[in-house]
Amino acid sequence: MSNEATLHSQDLHHHGHAADHGHGNGHDGHDHHHEETFISKYVFSMDHKMIAKQFLITGIIWAIIGAFFSVLFRLQLGYPDSTFPWLESILGHWAEGGRITAEAYYALVTMHGTILVFFVLTAGLSGTFSNLLIPLQVGARDMASPFMNMLSYWFFFLASVIMMSSLFVQTGPASGGWTSYPPLSALGDASIGSKIGMDLWLVSMAIFVVSSLLGSLNYISTILNMRTKGMSMTKMPLTIWGFFFTAILGVLSFPVLLSGFVLLLFDRHGGTSFYLSELFVAGKVLPNEGGSAILYQHLFWFLGHPEVYIIILPAMGMVSEILAVNSRKPIFGYLAMVGSMFAITILAFLVWAHHMFVTGLNPFLGAFFVLLTLLIAVPSAIKVFNWITTIWRGNIRFTPASLFSIGFVSTFISGGLTGIWLGNSAIDIHLHDTYFVIAHFHIVMGVSAFFGMFAGIYHWFPKMYGRYMNQTLGFIHFWITLVGAYLIFWPMHYEGMAGMPRRYFDYSNWASFNSFNGLNMFISFVVIIVFATQLLFVFNFFYSIFKGRKLTTPNPWNATTLEWTTPINPGHGNWPGEIPEVHRWAYDYSKDGKDFIPQTVPVSPDESGH
Amino acid sequence: MDNAVTAKKKWWSGGSSPFNVSYGKLMMWYFLISDAFTFGALLIAYGTQRFMAEAWPDPNVVFHSFPFMGHADMPLVFVSLMTFILIMSSVTMVLAVNAGHYMDRKSVVKWLSLTIIGGIMFLSCQAWEWMHLHEIGAWWGSNPFPNADGTAAISTNFVDFFFTITGFHGLHVTSGVVLNIIVLINVLKGTYEHRGHYEMVEKVGLYWHFVDLVWVFVFTCFYLL
Numbered sequence: 001m002s003n004e005a006t007l008h009s010q011d012l013h014h015h016g017h018a019a020d021h022g023h024g025n026g027h028d029g030h031d032h033h034h035e036e037t038f039i040s041k042y043v044f045s046m047d048h049k050m051i052a053k054q055f056l057i058t059g060i061i062w063a064i065i066g067a068f069f070s071v072l073f074r075l076q077l078g079y080p081d082s083t084f085p086w087l088e089s090i091l092g093h094w095a096e097g098g099r100i101t102a103e104a105y106y107a108l109v110t111m112h113g114t115i116l117v118f119f120v121l122t123a124g125l126s127g128t129f130s131n132l133l134i135p136l137q138v139g140a141r142d143m144a145s146p147f148m149n150m151l152s153y154w155f156f157f158l159a160s161v162i163m164m165s166s167l168f169v170q171t172g173p174a175s176g177g178w179t180s181y182p183p184l185s186a187l188g189d190a191s192i193g194s195k196i197g198m199d200l201w202l203v204s205m206a207i208f209v210v211s212s213l214l215g216s217l218n219y220i221s222t223i224l225n226m227r228t229k230g231m232s233m234t235k236m237p238l239t240i241w242g243f244f245f246t247a248i249l250g251v252l253s254f255p256v257l258l259s260g261f262v263l264l265l266f267d268r269h270g271g272t273s274f275y276l277s278e279l280f281v282a283g284k285v286l287p288n289e290g291g292s293a294i295l296y297q298h299l300f301w302f303l304g305h306p307e308v309y310i311i312i313l314p315a316m317g318m319v320s321e322i323l324a325v326n327s328r329k330p331i332f333g334y335l336a337m338v339g340s341m342f343a344i345t346i347l348a349f350l351v352w353a354h355h356m357f358v359t360g361l362n363p364f365l366g367a368f369f370v371l372l373t374l375l376i377a378v379p380s381a382i383k384v385f386n387w388i389t390t391i392w393r394g395n396i397r398f399t400p401a402s403l404f405s406i407g408f409v410s411t412f413i414s415g416g417l418t419g420i421w422l423g424n425s426a427i428d429i430h431l432h433d434t435y436f437v438i439a440h441f442h443i444v445m446g447v448s449a450f451f452g453m454f455a456g457i458y459h460w461f462p463k464m465y466g467r468y469m470n471q472t473l474g475f476i477h478f479w480i481t482l483v484g485a486y487l488i489f490w491p492m493h494y495e496g497m498a499g500m501p502r503r504y505f506d507y508s509n510w511a512s513f514n515s516f517n518g519l520n521m522f523i524s525f526v527v528i529i530v531f532a533t534q535l536l537f538v539f540n541f542f543y544s545i546f547k548g549r550k551l552t553t554p555n556p557w558n559a560t561t562l563e564w565t566t567p568i569n570p571g572h573g574n575w576p577g578e579i580p581e582v583h584r585w586a587y588d589y590s591k592d593g594k595d596f597i598p599q600t601v602p603v604s605p606d607e608s609g610h
Numbered sequence: 611m612d613n614a615v616t617a618k619k620k621w622w623s624g625g626s627s628p629f630n631v632s633y634g635k636l637m638m639w640y641f642l643i644s645d646a647f648t649f650g651a652l653l654i655a656y657g658t659q660r661f662m663a664e665a666w667p668d669p670n671v672v673f674h675s676f677p678f679m680g681h682a683d684m685p686l687v688f689v690s691l692m693t694f695i696l697i698m699s700s701v702t703m704v705l706a707v708n709a710g711h712y713m714d715r716k717s718v719v720k721w722l723s724l725t726i727i728g729g730i731m732f733l734s735c736q737a738w739e740w741m742h743l744h745e746i747g748a749w750w751g752s753n754p755f756p757n758a759d760g761t762a763a764i765s766t767n768f769v770d771f772f773f774t775i776t777g778f779h780g781l782h783v784t785s786g787v788v789l790n791i792i793v794l795i796n797v798l799k800g801t802y803e804h805r806g807h808y809e810m811v812e813k814v815g816l817y818w819h820f821v822d823l824v825w826v827f828v829f830t831c832f833y834l835l
């Protein structure tokens with residue numbers, strides 16, 4: 001019996017119920033033709049590929065909602081004097097007379113951030129591609145625990161349902177910003193959005209943490225324990241390294257957020273004063289003494305900062321892989337890529353207070369956080385140079401996936417450079433809470449991660465559905481999105497440097513920012529165009545699932561990695577026969593006169609070294 | 611020649627678990643690390659609030675009661691008993707895991723049952739302590755205890771953190787007892803005998819020891835410091 005079979009027969013013992021559905025599937029490579037009902041195949045599926053699709057489609061639905069919210073509040077920012085009667089017909093009293101109310105504006109902003117950061121770019125990105133690619137690229141039949149993997153999705157689904165329901169309660173969803181700082185989030189009387197909507201938000205997020213934990217434990221264990229024969233850690237594609245570090249970040253940082261939420265829930269309903277001290281609300285003195293709102297910020301940002309790497313590391317991994325495949329060149333500096341991801345993972349835990357420079361943080365302490373923050377520029381620069389060197393003189397194939405990967409590198413550079421500004425506490429005191437910050441993190445994290453996600457979807461769509469997405473629509477999608485993203489966020493740098501604060505509903509009475517009226521209108525106009533273009537992508541995605549051009553070869557991109565050694569539509573268990581053995585790293589492109597050499601090909605004696 | 615190769619097994623080159631453990635045990639370890647961060651965050655939050663406060667109640671005064679002893683002044687005696695019970699339940703858990711290694715089903719049943727009893731005793735003690743504190747007016751948001759320096763407490767943080775963190779720990783003990791009971795049922799049904807190993811006992815053992823270890827920190831932070 002092969003090692004793989006031994007490993008899996010252990011699993012079968014541990015998970016008797018999973019084995020009933022043919023999971024683990026280690027019996028020396030027979031194709032299991034077990035009966036699958038609609039429920040077990042499409043709903044409560046334990047196949048990692050199906051779970052990946054569930055995460056992806058749920059993420060797409062959330063992305064449409066989250067992006068649409070940004071269109072709504074951009075309408076207010078761009079056209080503060082106009083009324084849009086259709087808004088009243090969809091939002092009711094939240095947009096009386098066709099103009100969004102201040103409460104609705106804050107609710108929209110809050111939900112936009114929450115949805116995009118957690119439900120789309122964490123669950124939708126890492127959940128989709130970790131699930132799809134980890135077993136396929138390390139050579140495993142499925143995740144270590146398919147059952148826990150299924151639970152991970154359904155906890156996410158439950159969190160989604162609760163978050164979605166909060167949109168429909170009478171007092172509206174949470175509206176204290178995606179960070180939910182107390183005291184605003186702790187006191188129900190503080191604002192209309194601090195009532196039941198805030199409770200639903202906290203409960204939903206707590207369940208989301210559970211989902212993330214179940215997923216991440218699975219990803220780590222699968223990567224460590226289930227690699228196929230020959231797949232040493234340094235032979236893994238960089239995608240897997242990206243997912244690996246992402247999962248580690250999640251396992252270590254989300255529990256701290258959970259603790260913060262537990263204390264916040266007690267402050268809301270238990271009469272405690274963890275975060276509350278010396279407060280007046282609506283003219284009344286509150287009895288709470290001895291708490292600290294800053295404590296919440298520490299707990300929040302101990303997750304909040306690693307969270308941005310949870311979002312960006314999977315994208316980095318996928319972009320590395322896609323760039324190598326599409327330039328027909330080995331990735332430049334493989335070990336430096338792994339090392340820099342490791343460095344980012346470590347530094348992620350040591351920089352959270354750079355979000356808190358203006359909280360009254362001791363400037364002496366701030367200096368250390370400045371230093372550690374700026375250190376992140378080193379591994380980030382290593383990665384950027386390695387990507388550029390990878391495509392340098394490559395035989396580049398311009399597919400939508402490779403374009404989005406190049407776009408990722410572009411936005412990561414231009415958004416990352418402003419991070420060096422903001423990481424300096426002296427400059428941050430001026431720029432904090434302005435549109436400069438909005439521009440910075442949207443480009444470096446929002447747009448970049450989305451580009452990584454789009455690249456991943458275009459690249460691995462054939463593996464998911466056995467069909468291609470439409471290329472022309474992909475090109476249109478890419479160019480409008482790239483240009484649009486820069487047109488939206490670049491001007492915000494200027495607004496921010498001029499001191500225009502974020503989280504304001506209306507600037508029209510503020511003479512110093514009147515000069516930006518035209519610019520704001522322009523930004524909002526571009527937002528609408530870019531949003532419409534994303535709908536084009538959504539159309540392309542769903543249309544191609546059913547009508548896309550069919551694959552004729554199992555390896556459409558001539559890639560070296562293991563997922564392309566499976567059949568075009570792999571069943572549960574991924575490989576009909578034995579799991580292939582791995583003999584080389586994932587980046588043997590243009591080597592010894594060969595275009596590419598798959599990982600499964602043994603190294604021949606006359607081959608040049610690498 | 612093949613022997614020479616297998617003698618120097620390459621643990622990290624794929625095809626086997628690099629730590630020579632099942633994925634389940636690996637996951638349990640990572641879960642515990644994660645959970646350690648949850649408790650770590652709560653205890654650090656407690657630490658910062660406490661050291662920012664100008665004064666704090668004296669645990670020797672707050673925790674001086676013992677069931678059925680009336681008003682006798684017995685500082686920290688009851689919690690010492692609780693701690694002793696919990697640590698003893700860890701000892702019985704070790705013995706259960708050890709018996710599992712020898713496939714000694716009878717001993718596993720015996721020691722695991724004792725562990726469950728220890729856990730339930732601990733929880734009962736905690737329930738009594740909570741009820742007692744509640745009777746004398748302590749609860750979330752209500753702090754009847756004066757500070758150690760004799761001044762009246764202006765903040766409820768002491769009781770807030772006490773109930774939240776010991777409660778969170780108690781929740782962990784409760785789920786540990788539930789897990790132990792499930793595993794005990796499986797032992798009695800012969801599931802692990804049939805499976806050929808008692809690794810599940812080991813896994814719940816890991817969790818149980820972790821919960822005990824957390825108690826040592828909780829105990830130190832709330833009762834001793």
